[in-house]
Structures are given as C-alpha cells and as structure tokens.
Amino acid sequence: MSTTTENAATTAATTIPTTMRAVVVHAPGDYRLETRPVPTPGPGELLLRTDAVGICASDLKCYHGAAKFWGDDNRPAWAETNRIPGHEFVGTIVAGDDDTLTKRKVTLGDRIACEQIVPCWECKYCLEGAYWMCNVHDMFGFKGYDGAMAEYVLVPAKALTHPVSSALPGQVAAFAEPLSCAFHAVERGDIKFGDTVVIAGAGPIGLSAIAGARQKNPLRIIALDVVEAKLDLARKVGADITINIAEDDAVARVKELTDGYGADVYIEATGHPSAVPQGLNLLRKLGTFVEYSVFKDNVSVDWSIISDDKELDVRGAHLGPHTWPAAIKLLETETLPMSEICTHQFPLEQFQEALDLVGDSAGASVKVSIIPALHA
Template sequence: MSIIPKTMKALVAYGKGDYRFETNYPTPQCGADDIIIKTEGCGVCASDLKCQQGAAMYWGGDNQPAWVEPPFIPGHEFLGRIVEVGENVRDFHVGERVIADQIVPCGQCKFCKTGRYWMCQPHAIFGFQKGNNGGMAEYVRFPKACVISKVPEDIPLSAALLIEPYGCSKHAVDRAQIRNDDIVVISGAGTLGLGMITYARMQNPKKLIVLDMIDVRLEKAKEFGADIVWNPSKVNVVEEIMKLTDGYGCDIYIEATGHPSSVIQGLNMIRKLGRFVEFSVFAEPTTVDWSIIGDRKELDILGSHLSPYCYPFVIENIRNGNLKTNGLVSKTFSIEDWETAFEYASGKYGDFKVAITFG
C-alpha cells in the first residue's frame, strides 16, 4: 500500500473571494468504504470562477439560500490514481486510474431510488462542500456513494480532463433528441459547447450551426463538426436562420453561453413547436417574453444538469477518437499558481480549457 503523507497541498475556500493556497492541509482519511486518489489533474470550470467571485447562487443572496459549505477544496473536473482503498471496497484497486461523477448521490431520496441520481435532493457535489472536497488538492476521498468509472491508461491527461465537461455536453445534447432532419443551433463554442458539437455531429443532424462571439472558437467549431458558424456581432443570426429555413426557424436551440442575450436570441430564432435546451449557469437573471414560449410558439423548454450515465460512453469515444479533443486543454498550471490558472480560465486570453495538474 502507498504511503500517504499526513498533509498535502490544496486550494481552500473559506469565503467569498477568500481562497488560500495551503501547503499543510490535512490529507483525507480513508474509511472502510472509501477510496483515496492522488490527483492527476483538475480542470477549472466557469462555475469555479463564479463561486470564487461570490455569485449568489453559491453563497446566498438575491433570495437564494447559501449552497456552499466552507471551508472546502474546489474542483469537480478531476481524475487520479487510487492510492488507498477501504477494507470493504471490492471493485477497485490501488494503482487504477479513475474518475467520479461530480455528484455524490445520497442513495436515499426519491430521485436516487428511481435512478435519477443526478438530481439527488441533498445535492452534494465535489468541490463545493467541506464534506466532499474537490480536486484542487493532491489527494481526494471518494466516499462509498460515488459513481466511479475507470479511465484507460492510453488516454492522455489532456483528453482525460475533458471527461467531466464532455459528460455534461452529452447529457445536454441527449435532452435535445436530435433527429437527422433537424436544423440544430448550438449557441456557445467554449469547451462545453465544443463537446456538444463533436457529440451532436455523431447524431447526424441536417445542419449543425454554431454561434459564438469569438472567431477562434468558431474555427474550432468547424473543425469539430459544425456545418455553419456565425458570429452574432458580425451577422444578424436570426435573419440568417430564417433565410435558411424558409422563415420557419431552427428545430433545436441549445444554449451554452450563460449570457441572457443568447436566451432571447434563441427564442426568436427557434420555430414553432421547437425544442430549446438550457444548459448554462447564469451570473444574472434573464428576462424574456414568456408568451413566445406558450401562446406564440408552444415550445418545449428543457433544462440540462450534470452528466448522468454519460462517462462510460464519453471515455470510450474519447479513446477511439469519435469525440474530438485536440487543442482544448490549452494551458496547465501547478496548484501554487492557481490564481493565474483562474485568470486564464476566464477566457480573457483566448483559452478553451485550463487545468491544474499535479506531478
């Protein structure tokens, strides 16, 4: 059995904007049903940034209760190698490379008991509560309830870091129920949008159209399978969709920007009886004319949350190349340089996905 140090390097969140790098944070202890992994890498998600910046949906405010439980170690896009297993663990062994769904289901609520574990009522997610510390640390504890998948050794870290975001992307596209006669619009070509694009391409829609305000992202979208790409700052995208569809509008619109204008844009360009999938986490409320949804178009409005039952497919298809990953993890940083990692993860320098890696 590996010798695990009593303390470790970790980024610890104590409050809004109060994130501290610590060199002697207690290493998690392995209970009888637990697994301890040594972290290989952890992606920096937009939700990590919004939490660090103090968004109300995490810390409370704007009529929302606090959800986070400090002190906690952030990070939910992580994987690592098992260094210790509890005496009751049978299916996993020291040395195996593993990843867990970001939610730790309770197994007792009505959602868990009916197989809908991703909507677990207590909703414990890695990287936001002190009981489920995340991957921005050298070691992480996987409790018994985790949904764990094995990661093949031949998947490079730069691709393996995309398993969690691509799982979320797959779930969003599955919610859209794409058929081969659909004209599909994906708004947003960041990492998650690109995961949607490469997976949606596998569904063979009639046209796959991608919108983004940054041209380099649109170039990557074409590489990943988009038929048409438009920059809304340069093209009237609603008019273009109407021209393309004889005035009807697109069949499916997937919103992956997190900006209120993208929601309004989608409602304007989608056809009657169309399907609108909302994926993003928003930093501010969005105001729309709900009569578009009901009286004028009778739309199907669907949400998308997390990545239930998606990891095995994503792992297999990243491995065989059906899901494109090239060039998405553009920069990696040590945990000591977490502030720089967060800055680059904002996208202000043109990066897709930024990660913290451990030697």
C-alpha cells in the first residue's frame, strides 16, 4: 500500500460538500444525528457516497451496551464513543487517487461493498490468512473506523472491497453483508448432497443461510421459526419444509422426516437460548451444529449430549470470509424475494425509529436499512 503523499491528489466526479449528516455514538442508548466533516481520502483510501446501510442484531446489541468482546477487557460493551455506526453498506466511489482505483480495479462512479472487518494484516491470524479473526479486530462502525450511517464513508487502505451492480436497490446491494456471513455459516456446516439441514430462525441471517444452503442443494432444508410470514419467506428462499415451533414439536417432526435419526446439520441463527438445546436434540449422532447468532445471555446445555451421546461436531462461525463474491453474485441474479426481505428503509433523520424497529422482535420487519438519499 502506497504511503507517498505525492499521488494523493483526489479526483472528484461530483462536487463533494465539506460537511455531512452522520449518526454518532455517544453512549449506549444515546446515538445522535450530527454534522460531521466529509472525510478526505488520503493515499490508498477511497471516499464513498453511502447508497444504503443495513442495521443488524449486533448494531442493536451495541446500542444497548450489551456486546461482549472476549479477551479485550479494555473495550466497552458498545461501539466506540464518537464513532459513526454502520457496517452493512454499499456506496458509490466519489473520490480516490488513480493508484488506489487501479489497485482495486474500480473507477469513480462504481459501486462497492466493503467487508465489515478492516484487518490489520500484521497479526498472527492475518498472516495465516484468517483475516476475519484478526486480533486487532477493527470493524467499520464499531472500532477503529467510522461506519456508514452517514452521507459519506471513508474506505481505508486496509479494507476489503467488492464490486456490486449499481442496478440493484441500495438496500438489496447492502444485503451482501448478512448474506456473506450466512454463507460462511453454511460452509462451516460442510453440507453434503444427502443431508437434512435444519436452519433455526428465519430473520435476515436465517433466511440467508437457507438461500446459501439451497446453493449447496442438499436433500432437504427445513426452516424453523415462530412467525408464519417468516416461514413463508423461508420457503421462497429455498426451504423445502417449514416448522412453526410455536405449534409443532421440531425435534419430533425432524426425527419423523429422517427415519428417526435426526438432522445431519443444524444452523442456529435465532439468538434465542432455547434454540441451542433444540439443535442438540434434533441432530443425529455425528451431526454438525453451527452457531452463528448473537446471544444476550449465557446459555446452558447438557454437554454430554455432545460427547457421550452423539459425538457432535460443534462449530462457531463469524463474519463472511471468502464468501462475498458468491453472495453478491446471488443478489445480482435477482432470484431472491429481496423486496420482501428488505422490509423497511428510513432516511438518516429517522435512524432512531429504524433502530427501535430492529429491536422490536415481534414486529413485521426483516431487514431494516437507512438510505441517506431519502429525506424525512
């Protein structure tokens, strides 16, 4: 990456204002819309006009000050103070030097998505290629770099970027983030053609995992949720069978469908504590449990089911390494019912309403996004 300032000259396609509207973190429960200077890209950096930014469960967890960062005691349980949140975004390149544009194989006016993690490229994990587990773990909108709940967002030299078609609505293009994360969860499940795959939760991640599992085409994809409308969506993105667990016993149904054995793979995408024992119980012996969601509280289970009883493979999954191009490709095929998944778009002025809606688990929202070009 270039560190010379000689070729830092930026070329602006459009007139870029000097200030912008941005949501700023002050404390848990205290985010404010403020006027901030528009960042000026230096060498290796790009400036994006934000097309859309999605809000995810992790944003909400930080908003409530309930995030845990294991192994980093110095970090508060929320996004850094003074930080602009927003890690699920796409934007249009409005400034950047020629070297940077060439290196990233883009031109001014192109739309790109950025991976949420900004790897340090120096730690043990980054050097091993496991950049998504970077020890520094800087992430847009949480730590180290400002996110995209603003009219403009700066792409640092260390960021990973991917081109996305400008023909997609912004909120659909920004869905590349949750979709790539769910694709990673699917890959962690090592799905085989003969598998019965159960996916718990039909929110943004669960629906994305169903869409991803469909790409792998196993024998059977079963979706679990308690909201009928979400189960409808689950079928539209590729579930063969849906079970409303408020009405039906998921463990009994799955066993019935698998000659009494149980599922081969279970992907947990609800964040609800009861979904953990549910998965352990409905898996067959030697099955694979993939944990993706974020929990508010600790979850306890009978660990002997993992060892003595079933010899399960229990795997975590974090972020979406190496899955972005495939996720973007799927969005660009326009085969997913994205207008039904991206249920709500708000202007920046209504960020609070948007956050509250994501927090309302009984509500009708699936993916809530902020579109800075919209005005209240």
